[in-house]
Amino acid sequence: MSRPKIVIIGAGFAGYQAARKLSRLARGAAEIVLLNPTDYFLYVPLLPEVATGVLEPRRVSVSLPATLPGVRLVLGEASGIDLERRKVIYADAEGRYRDLSYNRLVLAAGSVNKLLPIPGVAEHAHGFRGLPEALYLRDHVTRQIEMADLTDDPDERAARCTFVVVGAGYTGTEVAAHGALFTGDLVKGHGRLLDQPVRWMLLDVADRVLPELDQRLSRTADRVLRERDVDVRMGTSVKEATHDGVHLTDGTFVSTRTLIWCVGVRPDPLVADLGLPTTKGRLVVDEYLNVPGHPEVFACGDAAAVPDLTRPGEITTMTAQHASRQGKLVARNIAASYGQGRKRAYKHNDLGFVVDLGGWQATANPLRIPLAGLPAKLVTSGYHLLAMPGNRLRTAVDWALDAVLPRQTVQLGLVPESATRLDVTSAS
Known part of the structure; x- marks a missing residue:
């Protein structure tokens, strides 16, 4: 009897952990x-x-072939x-359409930028979801200065x-917290700008920064932003971009x-x-992450509306913490479908959140x-090192170098502006 074939769509937090x-x-x-557009987990x-020049891009790009033995990419x-x-059905790396058969399917396609129907945003705004967008922003900010x-x-x-940032999640x-520090370093090399105010703005229709988190974390972040002269405007957004x-x-x-x-x-x-x-646009699944009516199909992460058993009647939020744990559970439940172990329902209480604000600040x-300040920074850094599936030492070394050396503020010109434009399809 041939081996069963399990296809996983997406190598984000959920797909990577499932694989x-x-x-x-x-x-x-x-x-x-594992079907994915790139050969790395981001x-x-x-x-x-x-x-903002603290980490080199390969630090956050973990090789899939090197870290997933036994998985065909x-x-x-x-x-x-x-x-x-x-x-x-998929388009391969050269644009040719092919197909993959499966006995079990894991849909972990993740999410894309949410674009609101605001005039000019699709033409003039830059997203911030992937490596190309981060590299382009680094060049763009440097170029503007x-x-x-x-x-x-x-x-x-x-x-x-x-510099205007929309969205205070x-x-x-x-981005606003790190960006203010980055431009502060940039202007030091430009004597004509020493008296020129560099302005960062953070906008959101919510009534406070980090509206989804505890108010104490929100207050800490708001204080740090304002200390860095970030113009924080809550209850405000973009009406039109030109x-x-x-x-x-x-x-x-x-x-x-x-x-x-x-x-x-x-x-x-x-x-x-x-x-x-x-x-809410997410695929309905049961508490076992199974798609009703399709016992061979599972879904997890941002793509799935997973029932939140800790909050009856609601679905889990779109966070890396949920996605990672759901990916692991999907793997166990697929194994259970072949007689190895037993299937389990997804139930997870959040262990807390970390927000890095750059420098020695975090919440x-x-x-x-x-926690706030240095204790929060240590917890935040430790959490990220533990959560990363690779490149931990290199990341820690970059952090250490950033603490004692000036940042390398040069344009690389590797990513064209067109690669950072938002999807023109508005959110439903």
Whole structure:
């Protein structure tokens, strides 16, 4: 009898952990195939540090072939799933359409940028979800400071020294906090800008920074941002974006050449194309992460509406913490479907959150204990090192070097602007 074939779509937190756990459980008894557009797992929480010159990009890019023995990597992007024929249709690395048959399927396609129907945003804003966007932002911010130094027009100089971040969740807050430190280092090499204010703005329609977290964490982050002269405007967002700046919902116009979109995420469009029931755009699954009516299909992470057994009637939030644990459970439940062990329901209480604010500042609540400053920074750094599936030593070395050496502030020019544009399909 041939080995069962298990196909996993996506190598984010959920897909990576599912592949790793399945490989250990199967021990060669099953063929495990991982379909992903890149050959690396991206540790997304540290992207702000890549964008601001603290970490080199390969630190947050963990090789899939090197860390997933026994898993066959297929480079490509899923474009559809034929549930009746049990096939995944995908475009390979050279754009050719192929298909993969499966006995078990794990849908862990993750999420994409959430774009609101605001005029000009798709044309003028830059997303912040992947490595290309982080590398481009690093170049772009550096270029704006260098070009500000070259111009004698005070209005142009002010616009190039103004950076607008939309979305005060995890990503937006960290980008603004790290960005203010980064531009502070950049202007030190440009004598003409020493008296020029460099302005970072953080906007959100919510009433506070980090609205999804405990208010004590929110207050710490807000304080650190304001100490770095970040213009924090809650209850405010972008009404229209133009080449010269942004019109805000409070009636003001801000001249800028930089609009960073961190509003949020939505499930990968692949979910909607399945024609199966969804909740908030996420694929409906039961507490065992199984798709009702399709015992051979499982889903986890941002793509799945997993029932939150700790909060009856609700679904789990879209966090890396949930995605990682769901990926591991999917692996166990697939093994159970072949008679190895028993299937288990997903139930997880959050262990707390960490938010890195750059420098020696962070805010965290491990085991619900609120921390700020250096203690929070140590907990945050330790958490990330433990959560990363590779490159720990190299990451720690980069952090140590950043603490004692000036940052390398140069443009690499590796990523074109077109690679960072937002998806033009608005969120539902």
